[in-house]
Amino acid sequence: QVHLVESGGGSVETGSSLNLSCVVSESSGYMRYCMGWFRQAPGKEREGVAAADEFGRPKYAVSVKDRFTFSQDKDKKTLYLHMNSLKPEDTATYYCAAAWSCPPVTDPGPGPLMPTKFAFWGQGTQVTVSS
Numbered sequence: 001q002v003h004l005v006e007s008g009g010g011s012v013e014t015g016s017s018l019n020l021s022c023v024v025s026e027s028s029g030y031m032r033y034c035m036g037w038f039r040q041a042p043g044k045e046r047e048g049v050a051a052a053d054e055f056g057r058p059k060y061a062v063s064v065k066d067r068f069t070f071s072q073d074k075d076k077k078t079l080y081l082h083m084n085s086l087k088p089e090d091t092a093t094y095y096c097a098a099a100w101s102c103p104p105v106t107d108p109g110p111g112p113l114m115p116t117k118f119a120f121w122g123q124g125t126q127v128t129v130s131s
Contacts (some may be wrong), residue, residue: 002026002033002098002120004079009094009125016086016129022079022096022122034102034112035072037081039092039127048113049094050081051102059105059112063089086129093124 008020020037036051050070052058058070069082079096097118103111 004096004098004120004122006094006096006122006125009127011128011130012086014087014129014131018083018086018127020081020083020094020096020125020127022081024077024079024096024098026098034099034117035079036097036099036102036112036118037070037079037094038097038115038118039090039094040124041092044092046095046115048110048115051097051112053102053104053112055104057105059110061113083127086127088129088131091127091129093126095124096122 003025004022006020006022008018010018012018034053037049038046039049040046048061049064050058050060050068067085071080098120099118102117105111
């Protein structure tokens, strides 16, 4: 069983930055998982934001590439999402998630950005960006 707890959301203005964190608790090897950040806005489907495959290689959604940075601290069992240059369209509930396996980042499709590949989810943290 994997337990994930996100933190760091908030309400900010356009152009601001936020840092999200996700603490992972589980009994076996943390780095055997695929890990990722996803978001869901009201009335929209959940989408991948940034996720890493089993080798720790990250992949970003086109909409956040060059603005968001995904990172992991193995020792602290913590996942991070550093978000720069936030826009109103980034407003959503952000979730961290874990999966036993996922498509690699070399996959020509979405790779690890597919929410359906992830079995373990945090409770979510709200990010609101005002114009």
